[in-house]
Amino acid sequence: MLPVGIAPGGDDNDDVTLFWSVRVTEMKAVRARGLGPLKANILDIWPELAPLLESLTSFDQFSDATYRDVVMPGLRRERILFLGDCAHGMSPQLGMGANLALADAATLAGALVHASSLDAAIALFEQTRKRTLSLYSFVSRWLTPFYQGDTIAVGWLRDLTFGPACAFPPTRRAMLTMLSGTQRDWFARFPIAGDGLPDLPLV
Ligand SMILES: Cc1cc2nc3c(=O)[nH]c(=O)nc-3n(C[C@H](O)[C@H](O)[C@H](O)COP(=O)(O)OP(=O)(O)OC[C@H]3O[C@@H](n4cnc5c(N)ncnc54)[C@H](O)[C@@H]3O)c2cc1C
Structure with a gap:
């Protein structure tokens, strides 16, 4: 709800x-x-x-919504660049799909301004988004069985651990940065700009 x-x-x-x-x-x-x-x-x-x-x-x-896990070796195929769900569709556990798609678009716009050629802009875009997208895809994939699975023991593990993790400051902070889309990769966060929004590189 x-x-x-x-x-x-x-x-x-x-x-x-x-x-x-x-x-x-x-x-x-x-x-x-x-x-x-x-x-x-x-x-x-x-x-x-x-x-x-x-x-x-x-x-x-109700609206029926189905989803699939999209895994691509790269975001570019010949003259086509893939952004948003078609590049990295994932299960909705993190609720981040729209945010990631918008961040893709903003980063591409930035790369087009900064790079000297279209090829360089696309390479810069891929390099910039790769670490963030692989983190979110990985976490979303591993969370799915905890929310949408048939294994009862996994459900118990979720009920036992997720509540306390939300209350324990370090894990709470990690969960909030993930869910607010401000985690850049496994180790770093995006800096937060004056307007309170994450400062995406190249934007
Ligand atoms: C149940 C559920 C809950 C979700 N909750 C959240 C949430 O809380 N927060 C969040 O950020 N994200 C959420 N998402 C994910 C989010 O909806 C998607 O990640 C986001 O819409 C992806 O945007 P997109 O522009 O890449 O793709 P889409 O929004 O799918 O847009 C693609 C568009 O292309 C059109 N299209 C397809 N084929 C063609 C064609 N051949 N020619 C022309 N047009 C075409 C489609 O009609 C569509 O309008 C949820 C998803 C689901 C399924």
């Missing part, structure tokens, strides 16, 4: 978005069973959601 603020043109109430994961092969069956069993399943896990689930009246309120 994710707070998403006030919808454009909506009332003044804060909105939330409900995410619910099912295997792609089970999507049709979940719809066929109807909203009742789905709501019961959700409330079993989180009973306090009952008042919010009252506004859920139809499966049309």
Whole structure:
């Protein structure tokens, strides 16, 4: 359940978005069973959601979203440069896909200004983004079984460790820098500019 603020043109109430994961092969069956069993399943896990689930009246309120893990040896193939999800689509555990796509675009724009030729700009872009993208892809891939897997022991491990990790200052800080998109690679963070945004190289 994710707070998403006030919808454009909506009332003044804060909105939330409900995410619910099912295997792609089970999507049709979940719809066929109807909203009742789905709501019961959700409330079993989180009973306090009952008042919010009252506004859920139809499966049309859901959008089906599927994803895949995209791994490419490089971001360039002949005359084509790949940015965003088509270059590094990943599972949505970190919620960083849109941010990474925007940072790709901003970095490419910067590289085009700084480099003396198109080839040099693309090389500079690849070199600049490589470490950040490989970190986020790696972490997203390794987090997926903790959130969307069938292995019960992994679920227990998540429940035992992730809560305390959120409260323990060093791991809390590491998680926040990751989730705010300000981790540059395994060892360094992007500096934060005066406007509070990460100072991307070349931008
Ligand atoms: C369930 C879920 C939750 C997510 N939550 C978050 C989140 O909280 N925060 C976050 O930052 N990211 C989140 N993401 C990821 C985010 O949505 C994507 O990473 C982001 O949209 C990628 O942007 P993009 O421009 O690379 O690709 P897209 O947004 O997919 O844009 C590609 C566009 O190209 C169009 N297109 C495709 N083929 C063609 C064609 N042949 N000709 C013309 N047009 C074409 C498509 O219609 C689409 O409009 C989530 C993803 C999922 C699935």
